Every structure is written in C-alpha cells, then in structure tokens.
Amino acid sequence: MKRRIYRQILSGVLGILLLLSLAGCGQTNAIAKPDKTMEAFYDLIIRQDTSAMTDLGIDSKESKETLKTYQSSMVSTIQKSFKDAGVAITKSQAKDIFKAISKKLASLEYKVSVVKKNDKESTVKVSSQYINYLDIFKQAKQTTLDELKPLHIEKLSDAKKQLVSNVIDSFNSAPVSNDMHDKTFTLNLQKIKSGKNTIRIFFPEKYEEVGSKLTEIVTNQ
Template sequence: MKNSKKLIMVLVSMLILVTMIAGCGQKIEPPELVAEAYYDLIVYGDTSKLETMGFAADDVNTIKEQRESQVKTTIKNTFSVSGLKISDEQLNKVMQAQLDAMKKVTCTVEPVSSDKETAVVTLKTNYVSIAEVDQKAAEDAIAEVQAMNLTTQQEVLDKATELYINKLIEALNNIQPSTETVEKNVTLKLQVFDVSGKTKKMWSPENPVTFGNDIGTMVTK
C-alpha cells in the first residue's frame, strides 16, 4: 500500500489557503523564508514560521486541524480501497508513525536570484524511503501468513492485515533519513493579496500545487 505521496498531496490545498489568509502586516518576508515556511507546513505540520510572518492564531490552528484530519482520511481510504480493515486505534498509530517519520528529514533553502517581481531559491532536502519500508512490511506479513495453517481466506486476510500494520508502524518508527540529498529550484512571485479589505505583499510559489507535489516527491523518494 503506497500512500506516502497521497498524504502529501492532500496537503497541497493548504498552500493556497495559507496564501489567502496571510496577515495584514506590511513587512515582506524574504522568499527563502516563505519557501521554508511552506516546507515546514507540508512536511512537519509546523506553523511556527507562519506565525512569525503574521498569521493569525485561529488560522494556524485551523491549518493544523485540517492537516491531521486529511491525512487520517487518506490513510483510511487507502486501506478501504485495498479491501483491508483498520481500527481507529491502528489508524491513529499509522498516521502518527508516518508523520513522525517525515519529521526526520531536514531542508535548507538558499537564494539564487531575485528582482522586483520574481525570486528563485534552491530547496535542498534529504528524504525517507517510506515506499521501501511499506513494501517490506507487506512482503514480510505475507510470508509469515503463508507459514501459518489458516483455514479460511478471511482468516488469512485478517491476519495479514494485522501483521502488515504492526510491521509498518515498527518500520516507520525506526526509519532513518537518507544521507544523500535532492534539490530543486523554486520560482516565487511577489504578489498582492486582498485580506479582509487590506492588502499585503507576499512572496508565493509560482505554482503552489506543483511546489507541493515536488516536495512530496522529494521527501519520500
């Protein structure tokens, strides 16, 4: 069950939300800080940089709640589509293990170029091989079930699911980030947003959806 990319994908819409709820201060944050703030939101669920940029506490809390809710829903739907049952307790453990695994990666953002309207930064990050440990957990679970003398297909499915979930959680808890890094240049545009009748200039990824997808691919390579 390969759901790591999907967990990132459901957070992409938050990039647009973040941009639209920006605070009303007049300070223009540097583009590299904005890129870091988006990365922290998507990968860590960390909104601290957004708060320093003037985002309202209520908006930040809403983002955090939506992130956890969407990630949980995505995992549950992935199991359902695969014909596997997962309890609420197991769901919470898988979700937390995956989010904790992603928190082990780190990134740096360096400026490349900038003018009055466009900035380019280089985002460099290491990654966690979630798909690899996911596949191994499934293969090990199947191998163990095949060695058991289970009599019905339902018994096989239930036991395989239980073993898979337990092995996946354990693998995610023990996963280590890569020693190598991947990098990508990101283009940001200085834009003016209307927020509650007031305007704010802010750097924003040229294409938030593409930016979110790129981060998802980079951190779970």
C-alpha cells in the same frame, strides 16, 4: 497498494494551501524573505509545524486550522488507500500510521537557499534528506507475509493488525538518506490577507503544487 497509497497522499496535499492564499487589503507588514516562505511551507507540510508560518505574519488560528485540515485529510487518504487495496483499516490505525510517517519526516534535515531574486520575483531551492517511502511499505508487506505462519496468524483481522504494526515499525526504523534531493520554486511578491492584516510576502507562483513537490523530495520520488 504501495503506489496507490503514495499517489493518493500526494493528491490530498494539493488543496490544503488554498486557505493561505486569499488576497485583500488592510495593515501591511514588512516583506518576508523568499527563503523564509519556503521554510515555512516545508515546516507546515513535512514537519507539521505552524510556527514558521506564524512568524511570516500568517494568522496563528488560520495556520493551525490549515494544519488540522491537512492532517485530517491525510488520515482519511491513508484509510481510503488501504481500503482500495483490499485492506480495510480503522481511522485509529490510519492515524497511527500517519503519526509514524510524520515523525520520520520531521527528523529529516533540510536547507533552503535563494538562487536568484529581484524586487518582484525569486527562485528558491529546497534541499532535503529523504526516505525510500515505497520501499518501506514493500518491506512491511513482506515482513507481514513472512510472519503469518510462524506467528500462527489465521484471522484476517489479526493479519491486518500485524500489517499496520509492521508499517509503523518500518517507518520508525527506516534509515534516512545521507544525501539530499532538491527542487526549485518560483515565488512572486504578493499581498496575502491573513486574519485582520494583509502581509506583503514572496509566495509560490504555483502554490497548489508546493505540497506535492515537497512530498516528492522527502519520499524519494
């Protein structure tokens, strides 16, 4: 169950950033620094925060809609992953699990640095603390199995509730790493249409991989 859940969560990230990638024409703002772009992506995907995207010049409504779509996708993915593993949970329970995961990931410290840069291209390194994502699910599963007899849990519905509760508790109490993992990203100077304006911005060359790569960093994969 653990690895299947992780893989499907990664796949749910990939298509979400498409909403921010439309090229066009119009008012052009000052060029944002490439490290600011990657900070904005990290905040959006890992911290569920759109403010850095807005600071780049991305339309606020567009950013919020992107985040809302991402969150909805992740909740559905969590629910489906549990079902595929033989443990059907409700949408409300999936939301609670997603909230616990998001809260823990939002507590991680990170930093972004420019490795090299010219007028058209930049290489940026993102470093972040992480949690042992798969171990957390493993711990919750084992805790639930250990509790079935002592707590006299005999109904399947009660066992599911206990598993969900233990997953949430495990994420809430999970320690974060003392060190950091990092990945590098190549960004190209592009024109991005957002709302009524077009901004010149250093944007990831393979933006469809950004979500999965950032998720790999923070989940120790």
